[in-house]
Amino acid sequence: MGDSAQERQERFERLFAAHHAQVAAYAGRRAPREAVEDVVEETFLVAWRSLERVPDDPLPWLYGVARRVLANRRRGGRRAAALVQRLGHESERAAASPPGGPWLSAPLEAALRALSDREREAVLLIAWEGLTPSQAAIAAGCSAAAFRVRLHRARARLARALCEAAPPGDLLEPVKGVESS
Amino acid sequence: MSDSLDLLRAANPVPAPAAFASATQRRMIAAIVAHDPPSQGGPLARLLRRLPRRRLYLIAVAAVLTAGCAAGAVAVLQGERSAPLSGALPGPPGGRYSFSVIPSLGAGTVGWCIGEETQTPPPTLRRLARRLRSDIEQVLASDRAQLRRGHLTQARRRQLMRYVESTLPDALRSLAPGRYRSSPLLREFARAYPTGEGSGACGDAATRGRPIVAAMSAGEAGRHVALYLTAPEVAAVRVSPALTVLTSASPQLPDGYRFAVVLEPKGRSGPVGVSGPRPVAALDRRGRVIPAGRVPGEGETAIGQAAVYWQARHRRSVVGARTPAAKPPPAACEIDTRRLRSATLYYGSVVVRVHGAPQLAGRPYLSCAYTQLYLRGYTVQAAVLLDARHPGRLPAGLPDSVALRSQPETANEPPRSGQQAITGRRIGDAWLVVESLDHRGSSTLAERLAVLERLGVCVRLHGPPCP
Numbered sequence: 040m041g042d043s044a045q046e047r048q049e050r051f052e053r054l055f056a057a058h059h060a061q062v063a064a065y066a067g068r069r070a071p072r073e074a075v076e077d078v079v080e081e082t083f084l085v086a087w088r089s090l091e092r093v094p095d096d097p098l099p100w101l102y103g104v105a106r107r108v109l110a111n112r113r114r115g116g117r118r119a120a121a122l123v124q125r126l127g128h129e130s131e132r133a134a135a136s137p138p139g140g141p142w143l144s145a146p147l148e149a150a151l152r153a154l155s156d157r158e159r160e161a162v163l164l165i166a167w168e169g170l171t172p173s174q175a176a177i178a179a180g181c182s183a184a185a186f187r188v189r190l191h192r193a194r195a196r197l198a199r200a201l202c203e204a205a206p207p208g209d210l211l212e213p214v215k216g217v218e219s220s
Numbered sequence: 221m222s223d224s225l226d227l228l229r230a231a232n233p234v235p236a237p238a239a240f241a242s243a244t245q246r247r248m249i250a251a252i253v254a255h256d257p258p259s260q261g262g263p264l265a266r267l268l269r270r271l272p273r274r275r276l277y278l279i280a281v282a283a284v285l286t287a288g289c290a291a292g293a294v295a296v297l298q299g300e301r302s303a304p305l306s307g308a309l310p311g312p313p314g315g316r317y318s319f320s321v322i323p324s325l326g327a328g329t330v331g332w333c334i335g336e337e338t339q340t341p342p343p344t345l346r347r348l349a350r351r352l353r354s355d356i357e358q359v360l361a362s363d364r365a366q367l368r369r370g371h372l373t374q375a376r377r378r379q380l381m382r383y384v385e386s387t388l389p390d391a392l393r394s395l396a397p398g399r400y401r402s403s404p405l406l407r408e409f410a411r412a413y414p415t416g417e418g419s420g421a422c423g424d425a426a427t428r429g430r431p432i433v434a435a436m437s438a439g440e441a442g443r444h445v446a447l448y449l450t451a452p453e454v455a456a457v458r459v460s461p462a463l464t465v466l467t468s469a470s471p472q473l474p475d476g477y478r479f480a481v482v483l484e485p486k487g488r489s490g491p492v493g494v495s496g497p498r499p500v501a502a503l504d505r506r507g508r509v510i511p512a513g514r515v516p517g518e519g520e521t522a523i524g525q526a527a528v529y530w531q532a533r534h535r536r537s538v539v540g541a542r543t544p545a546a547k548p549p550p551a552a553c554e555i556d557t558r559r560l561r562s563a564t565l566y567y568g569s570v571v572v573r574v575h576g577a578p579q580l581a582g583r584p585y586l587s588c589a590y591t592q593l594y595l596r597g598y599t600v601q602a603a604v605l606l607d608a609r610h611p612g613r614l615p616a617g618l619p620d621s622v623a624l625r626s627q628p629e630t631a632n633e634p635p636r637s638g639q640q641a642i643t644g645r646r647i648g649d650a651w652l653v654v655e656s657l658d659h660r661g662s663s664t665l666a667e668r669l670a671v672l673e674r675l676g677v678c679v680r681l682h683g684p685p686c687p
Contacts, residue, residue, distance in 0.1 A: 048253055055249055060237035067234045076240075080248050087252045147231055150224075166228035197224040 051087050054097060059083065061168070062101050068167050069109055081108045094177075099170060102178035106160065150200035158193035161186065297507045299456045299464035303445065303481040305472060310483040311443030315339065319436065319447040319481065321473055321619065322633065322642060325603040325655065327553075327569035327590040328527030330577065331424040332474060334436035334447055425584035425608065431502035431510040432457070433477065437492040444484040444492035448500060451581050452476040454510060457500040459491050464503070472620040476582040525574065525586065531567040553588035553604045554686035555652070556676030564594040574611045574681050583616035584608045585651070588679070595671065598656065598663045604677055605644075605651040612681050615651055618644050630672065632665060643668040647677045 059079055066078035082105040086093055094100050151159055157179070164175035176186035240248070309315030316339045324331040425433065431454045437446040448457050448467075456466045457480045467478035484490030491498055502510040530545040548554060551570035557563050568591035577586075585605035592601045607615040621631035621644070633642040640656035643665060654671050656663040663671075678686035 051253065052249055055245065055252075059245065059248075060239040063240065064234045064237035068232070076244070076248070079240075080252065083248070084252050084255060087255065147227065162225060162228060166225045167232045167234075194224055197228075201224055201227065 055083055058098055058101055062105050065102055065105050078108050099174040099177035103180055150197055153200040154193055161190045162193045297455050299466045302465050302468045303483050309439050309443045317438045317445045323585045325587050325590055327587050328525045328571050330584050330586045330608040332434055334434050336436050336438040338438045425580050435497035437497045444490050446482045446491035446497040448480045450478045454502040455505040456503040459500050460489055474582055474619045475616050525571050527569040527571050529569045532565045550685040552680055554678040555589045555591045555602050559674040562596055566592040576610050578609050580609050585615055600654050600663055602654045612649055614649050645672045650679050652677050
């Protein structure tokens with residue numbers, strides 16, 4: 040292994056050590072627990088193969104990659120579910136991954152369902168991942184201005200949906216043992 | 221907590237990221253770096269990576285369109301269109317030519333024969349004498365050195381005699397007003413004195429390395445025309461650097477074969493030389509030369525199959541120093557003439573053992589038995605044709621033939637272009653064909669049908685040969 044290859048691997052290991060936990064958390068908020076390691080591995084495999092393109096602030100870029108990895112997995116999951124359904128069997132895999140996750144209260148889950156995929160991702164990048172709008176724009180794969188518009192619309196729609204779904208007191212009811220802070 | 225985002229933050233299902241165990245990290249890193257990093261490419265690759273993806277798609281589409289147009293421009297083969305198989309001779313009006321293609325019938329052959337017929341106004345005796353003198357002088361030109369030393373080699377003398385023998389009767393015939401000057405006489409002459417050189421009217425079937433199957437010329441000096449019969453993949457023939465002619469398909473040709481008929485251009489080097497059609501280069505659809513070299517195992521010797529010649533005793537004086545058998549030997553195919561009591565057998569040939577040649581292009585025939593026989597008032601030749609690629613399978617239909625309404629298994633090719641009529645009948649997985657030979661009178665369709673009715677055929681591809 041030459042010096043540059045050695046340096047490349049060391050850089051990747053630093054990247055992995057610094058950010059794999061955030062990527063795992065990102066995946067864990069959107070996918071079943073058993074899929075988290077796979078999503079992290081696929082995300083960092085893309086990073087390894089494109090290490091020269093990883094920006095100085097890598098986390099939003101990694102979230103963007105993880106978002107696409109998850110989307111691919113969901114598409115694959117839908118194909119598998121459809122195949123299982125065609126074969127006349129109950130899809131355990133589909134039942135294991137309800138949209139929105141098992142941890143949200145029903146009104147919050149209903150409100151998130153009322154958003155489009157892009158809008159939902161916009162609010163979650165800010166609320167759960169703690170990104171700034173500029174960082175979240177990188178993760179969402181759009182310009183900062185477009186992201187701000189998207190976020191504004193998403194917040195308004197989410198607020199409306201929450202009001203319709205339930206009084207604010209019900210929204211923070213912990214479900215299935217997940218604590219709220 | 222009035223903001224909806226605050227509500228979401230409070231419901232964060234994974235509030236604090238947790239690192240994987242160090243063993244898990246090492247395992248994952250090892251699995252990832254086991255993949256080779258991709259090549260980074262040069263400046264162009266870096267530039268492409270920097271471009272927005274949508275713009276990249278547009279660039280890619282434009283590149284594909286440009287490349288497609290460029291490739292299309294390269295792929296269009298330029299050349300003149302082929303003249304038809306029958307048409308007017310170049311030069312002064314009044315002359316016509318016509319070509320036709322029939323299967324080669326000699327036993328062991330897998331190929332095609334071209335017949336040609338030209339119709340020209342009868343020349344005057346003076347013009348004929350001038351032409352003969354010019355032709356003979358042309359032939360003798362290469363022999364001047366030998367003549368100055370006072371002798372010609374025996375072989376050259378024989379060649380000259382053949383030339384005169386073949387030319388003079390044909391030329392004299394053309395003096396008769398209103399008569400066509402046709403080539404079957406020359407064909408018969410070539411059959412009796414096979415030299416193995418020159419243009420020839422027959423050629424082996426197409427294989428890799430044999431894109432030009434056969435060539436034939438017609439006409440006279442200044443108004444020549446040549447036919448090139450080609451393999452299916454030949455898109456054009458290059459006669460000279462300035463003359464390329466595109467090939468055409470025709471239902472008159474064997475399955476998939478193509479042709480190029482080249483007329484002599486005015487004031488330029490034409491397709492016909494002293495000894496017949498000039499060699500041409502076969503071009504594919506992109507204008508590339510198709511190699512015409514022999515491919516080991518697929519050359520001429522691999523196509524033709526060994527045949528045993530026989531000759532009736534009363535015809536013994538015609539050909540050959542060696543004494544052939546007086547009747548057909550046991551072989552894979554046999555034509556049984558016993559029910560044709562009025563027939564007088566001349567000679568023939570049979571293939572003792574048949575083998576397939578799957579490398580052949582199209583669906584050519586293998587003639588596995590050939591007989592020439594005389595019936596009261598006319599002579600016919602009969603042959604048994606098999607599928608040359610896969611003997612034992614149903615062979616292709618006879619090109620340019622019409623099935624008889626009363627006998628669907630029988631097909632007839634009317635006489636045309638220097639070829640006599642051919643009538644064939646399917647017998648099992650073979651064709652039994654009968655062709656008139658004109659030098660002792662042509663047969664009618666009824667006569668050929670009567671011959672077909674009485675001829676018997678034996679085909680044994682495996683096991684003991686036909687008796």
